[in-house]
Amino acid sequence: MAKSLEKWQFGDFQTPEELAKRATKLLREKHKIFPDLIIEPTCGKGAFLRASLSEFKYSKIVGFDISEKYVEEAKSSLSKYLNSGNATVCAEDFFSMDWNAFLADFSGYILVIGNPPWVTSSDLSILNSNNLPSKSNFQSRRGMEAITGSGNFDISEWMLLQHAQWLTKREGTIALLCKYSVARKVIKQVRKKLGNRFSAFIYLIDAKAFFGASVAACFFVLSTNGDDSSDCKVYNDLKSPHMLHVISERDGLILKDTAKYEKWKHLSGQDLRYTWRSGIKHDCSKVMELEQVENGLFLNGMGQKYFLEKEYLYPLLKSSDIGNSRTNSYRKLVLVTQKSVGDDTSIIKNLAPNTWQYLLEHDELLKRRKSSIYKNKPRYSIFGVGEYSFKKWKIAVSGLYKKLNFCIIKPIDNRAVMLDDTVNFLSFEAEEEANFILSLITSKASLEFLDSMIFWDEKRPITIDILKRLSLKAVAKELGLLERYLQLAEVLRANSSG
Ligand SMILES: C[S@@+](CC[C@H](N)C(=O)[O-])C[C@H]1O[C@@H](n2cnc3c(N)ncnc32)[C@H](O)[C@@H]1O
Structure with a gap:
């Protein structure tokens, strides 16, 4: 298979070192996260594993990727860290891995970190690729449609919903790079299924500069150390985050800017004379x-x-x-x-x-x-x-x-x-x-x-x-x-x- 096709079907955009470092640092400094276990479910060449070894010196770290080659590359890049003994990296397919068995005996604080594949199910069907949740570990494509509300879904959306499942009865944080639209869809799904269990934060990133991709993207943080509100704070970037607005649900609507909406909500109402x-x-x-x-x-x-x-x-x-x-x-x-x-x-x-x-x-x-x-x-x-x-x-x-x-x-x-x-x-x-x-x-x-x-x-x-x-x-x-x-x-x- 041509290299670029392979890259496409696995949504393979490796995170630049600098971005992984900034994101991980933010979790420690701003979000005050001190995990017992860090999981990078699709670790690729390991940018988030290295950043985690630097920021979280004493945490246990596990990385997985479907590509054996990347796993080897990641492994050898970790050896120069003094605490590299804390990290293990294995080749695994996210969709066939038994995550329940893997997490069964673990009761500490979990950080799920990384950058899941940037690919949609319809891209994959064009490519005739099988890199999708299988029928056995996910009810079926229909089931996914029922959850995401669409036949075409981002693979990362499905992965994120899985991560949220892991934390329904555990304490932890999910912190991933993804499309801005995926983050919003996940918030909506998670709120619907799990109420306000997670607090949510979105840090916009310049995907063009970091990945050469023309897509609105973000570092998305969902955490059980929450303020028990349905609001999601949106920041301009990771370096000197300045809050832009608060996304929330009000009156049954998902709003981009709650403050602006509150200011003008007296203008809402059905206009019977004029129909769009x-x-x-x-x-x-x-x-x-x-x-x-x-x-x-x-x-x-x-x-x-x-x-x-x-x-x-x-x-x-x-x-x-x-x-x-x-x-x-x-x-x-x-x-x-x-x-x-x-x-x-x-x-x-x-x-x-x-x-x-x-x-x-x-x-x-x-x-x-x-x-x-x-x-x-x-x-x-x-x-x-x-x-x-x-x-x-x-x-x-x-x-x-x-x-x-x-x-x-x-x-x-x-x-x-x-x-x-x-x-x-x-x-x-x-x-x-x-x-x-x-x-x-x-x-x-x-x-x-x-x-x-x-x-x-x-x-x-x-x-x-x-x-x-x-x-x-x-x-x-x-x-x-x-x-x-x-x-x-x-x-x-x-x-x-x-
Ligand atoms: C966007 S890249 C990011 C890699 C890495 N997380 C990083 O931040 O640099 C997505 C990674 O997902 C891996 N991947 C794709 N499908 C996978 C699957 N089904 N199971 C595990 N890894 C997968 C790809 O090999 C690729 O390395």
Whole structure:
């Protein structure tokens, strides 16, 4: 197997000496940890074993790794330490090791330290690798899905949950380098299963500098010497840690910044008048998205040109347009085959025969759309469409971008602009109303409230679930604009009843 593939399947990013030293020192100096037993379950070449020998002179240390070569390398690197007799290193597969038997007779304070593999289960299935929890020592992949809430999980997440199991009836600390998102998932799982048994701390690290990896990562400390609270303190780094914010659960939500949330939580509440939506989903951009070549002539994603009616074509803006505030012009149009989900599409045949013919010609590609949402639906169905899609004015924010960049979307060529399914938006009949609501959403109060709940390292940080927690009515009240807000509501009601 090519070296890099092997490295990938074992999530093999060896910790630089300096980072292991800093992290271990922090445990002794700041967390006042004095372990009887230190376990490094995936010790690799042994950076954390060496750091532990230096910082914890009298602790017993055991290291394991699946790679015999690394185990040998680690072993020989320890011999120069005066207390090297305290350490043993063995080749073991984490997933087949009998950890219960190993820990059975031990009653002292345990420190689980290290840097577990940086790989996800879906990476491993692409690699056809078996480096996964087996069915025998873990109920099954299904079981993992039930625990992590996802079919794709980080191997380190599973390992961390195992470590937490070891400490359900023992005293100790788990202190590992992992993705920031993994640490948060583990906190959530541990709180759910074990309540507030552990106190939690996250020290952000610069993974690019230490590992050349573009991922938000941290040194994650879970300890039974706790303050019995569900808070997790987040620090900027390991060297001179400065507390950035406190992650916690409040009102059933996981919050990034508890203090900010407390300041603005009176802005939360469901807004019945304004409903956040996501844009159109069609899963076949080659066919459904077209560029206008000249009046009436359109080019699809396969380089084919067709004369199509304009009835079903709408300007399309995507996350990259919204994220970069490019909202005055469009590059592509999208075929919107329905006014609402489930509508009969056969009417297109009479209303726009060229468009129908075009769809028929690409029937095979459209039929091949994998998602089960298209099963047993009218042919050429789309999703994320409704009356709201055709309103001329919108406020949009990209779910993928790392910035709360709300944009006004105005009609182009007198047509409502459609958005793709990575964009979240509100829609309005009138420009004035859209502008007023934009002023509420972009107020400091709203932005701080939303930011207190957004984890920017997520793949899709800005979700409808978060946006809908903001009550625009409450924001209007906060800004002394409630009357204006209600006035608009009255106008709307008058219009809709008239
Ligand atoms: C991210 S590296 C870190 C190594 C070491 N902990 C350090 O801090 O430098 C992950 C290590 O996990 C080991 N590993 C991967 N899968 C394993 C398994 N199933 N059991 C034990 N070790 C494993 C790899 O060989 C690799 O050395």
